[in-house]
Amino acid sequence: MFGFFHSRLALSKSVYLFVSNAQLGVLPFHPAFIIRSFSSTISSNLNEHSFIISYLINSCGLTLKSAQSVSKNRSLRFQTPERPDSVLRLLREHGFTISQISKIVKIRPEVIVLHPEKTLLPKFEFLLSIGVSKSGLSTLVSRNPDLLARSLERFLIPTYEILKSLLDSDKKVVVTLNRMKNRSLSFFQKRFSNNLSTLRGRGISQSSISYLVTQSPLTMSYEMGKFAEGIEKVMKLGFDPSKAVFLDAFRVLLGVSHKTWEHKIEVYRKLGFSENEISTSFRKFPKCMVLSDKKLIGIMDFLVCKMGWQPADVARVPTVLGYSLEKRIMPRCSIVRVLVLKGLIKEDIRLSTVLIPSEKLFLKRFIIKYQEHVPQLLDIFQNQMEVAELGSRISGFENV
DNA sequence: TGTATTCGTCAAGCGTTCCT
């Protein structure tokens, strides 16, 4: 099962030294690249760094790129494999798969140097004691490795108690913990009660509060002043706190500064949105205010200039602004263009009809349905998708 | 005092399912 875990290459810091970081970057990893070192003191830092990288690749299943990036973490320091080995053993004993272990290491690499029995095991035991299932444990922890990097006494237990007091059942607490999959647990317990008071003070019902907490627990960890201000704004705008869009609007308003907000409005104006359309777009899809200018301009240029839709059409379904231009919008529009040219669908087809349906549904409605008339449709679609995939891979390499 | 452990912050992107 764990054949992935090759025998480790570097056994001890003083015995082996990798050729160099530069070579690690261009050559495939192989024992042949290990040479004996007769001067370990001179290059001990490099030695340790290379050792960590090799460990991350061979024992934790990371790619070279991730291993190099993760190894920069200052909290991740070890010179021999004993400690991380015993942590990995503990994780495997608790049912963690290699991909879950990789995930944990990528997000919170320092976990693999924590003390397995003294630090990690009690956390596992605690989570199991509050009703996390044996199989659910690995899912929960790999989604949110912060749970292992936080103190049991000072974080896990108090957080559990806070949630339990509000949500009543352990089951709901576990669901909520599963949703706290982010690296922003930091302020949760510190700010929770104040933010809770703000919500109650604004007359928001207990059920809406529970909804907010279970759906988006981390929202409760925002800085108190900002939190109160955000609630105020969203209420003033008339959003209904029992609806999910209230939450989205709230999170957007919390994250966007006045300056960015004004700037974004100016971008929408330049893209041809009326004041009213900007406002309805925000009401329907608050996230439209946190999309990058580059993304917005790219999508609008394509939809309006190349496809002939109007900004008003986009304002009607602003959700489309959240999609990937290359991976979703362009491939689908190519298909639509062909179908319109062939007279198989009407020219004034709605934007939402093309872009909102799931991949499966789109294939069914626009490709499989017309395959007899236009057999090459699937090829066109797949080619576009491949181009998009290639594009994202190239930009990935450029970022290295 | 050095090491181990824990804590802190924000921005941005992508997609499916559900309801009317």
Place this chain on the structure above:
DNA sequence: AGGAACGCTTGACGAATACA
């Protein structure tokens, strides 16, 4: 069909505190 609701993921930093 059209639109609303909901769920999930990643990147990029660094710093403070506890403890042996």
